Amino acid sequence: MYEKHYPGHKSVFKLNDIAIGEDFVIAAGPCAVESEQQLKAVINQIYPYVHVVRGGLFKARTSPHAFSGVGSSGIDWLTEVSQKYDKPVVVEALDREQLALLAPKIDIIQIGARNMYNYPLLAAAAATERIILLKRHFAATVDELLLAAEHILTQGNPNVILCERGIRTFETRTRNCLDLGAVAALKQLTHLPIFVDPSHAAGDASLVPPLCRAAVAAGADGLLLEVHQAPAKALSDGPQSLTPSQLKQICVDVNAILSGVFCRDSRINVEF
Numbered sequence: 001m002y003e004k005h006y007p008g009h010k011s012v013f014k015l016n017d018i019a020i021g022e023d024f025v026i027a028a029g030p031c032a033v034e035s036e037q038q039l040k041a042v043i044n045q046i047y048p049y050v051h052v053v054r055g056g057l058f059k060a061r062t063s064p065h066a067f068s069g070v071g072s073s074g075i076d077w078l079t080e081v082s083q084k085y086d087k088p089v090v091v092e093a094l095d096r097e098q099l100a101l102l103a104p105k106i107d108i109i110q111i112g113a114r115n116m117y118n119y120p121l122l123a124a125a126a127a128t129e130r131i132i133l134l135k136r137h138f139a140a141t142v143d144e145l146l147l148a149a150e151h152i153l154t155q156g157n158p159n160v161i162l163c164e165r166g167i168r169t170f171e172t173r174t175r176n177c178l179d180l181g182a183v184a185a186l187k188q189l190t191h192l193p194i195f196v197d198p199s200h201a202a203g204d205a206s207l208v209p210p211l212c213r214a215a216v217a218a219g220a221d222g223l224l225l226e227v228h229q230a231p232a233k234a235l236s237d238g239p240q241s242l243t244p245s246q247l248k249q250i251c252v253d254v255n256a257i258l259s260g261v262f263c264r265d266s267r268i269n270v271e272f
Ligand code: PEP
Pocket: 031, 056, 060, 092, 111, 112, 113, 114, 135, 165, 197, 200
């Protein structure tokens, strides 16, 4: 079934001074970049313990009336922040036009859950030769996720990170159901790094810290987290957005689990 997934081997992608797949990665930032000031306000507070800065510019909102992002004007704000703190950046592309705008300047291209089945977009993303963060669709099986990744791998781009972000079940207490069984299964099935996004799974910031700890214990290679300097005022996904101090506590906890349970050097800077 798979030609490009080799269990047993582990893929490692170097980016700046991090080795994705080897070092544990904290990718964090606002769901949506709202303005230059807002981006700087949140990243100024979290940069010491974040390896990759996330920030959505083009938002796939369920409601057409919701804030849909600042668009391409935010690319320069993100690259400025990236250079200032020497942190790579991850941004989602919803279509080929956005890919063309992002690829020259953005280190990691995110393909969101809704586009996991968009095979022409996967092929176009592969052609950028950037690292691709591929999120699992909320109704996709593990095999469908792996085959979506193969659409990128077979185009000659080996740099794919898989991301579990919760699936739809009958449960309504959480926004989605974080499928850590899938993380454990993926660890056996593929060499690709596996990130976990507890923010979109939980839909509630108070649930994010325990899900982070569980994801690390399940073997995740990184976390994708939404953080806002004032979550109550966020234009997108405020209820699930962590405050900078909540993120800091998560980093302390993750570090403790990694070093204690896995004897793994997290390279998370908790001495700030
Ligand atoms: C996101 O990470 O910004 C996002 C929209 O997530 P998902 O595609 O998992 O819904």
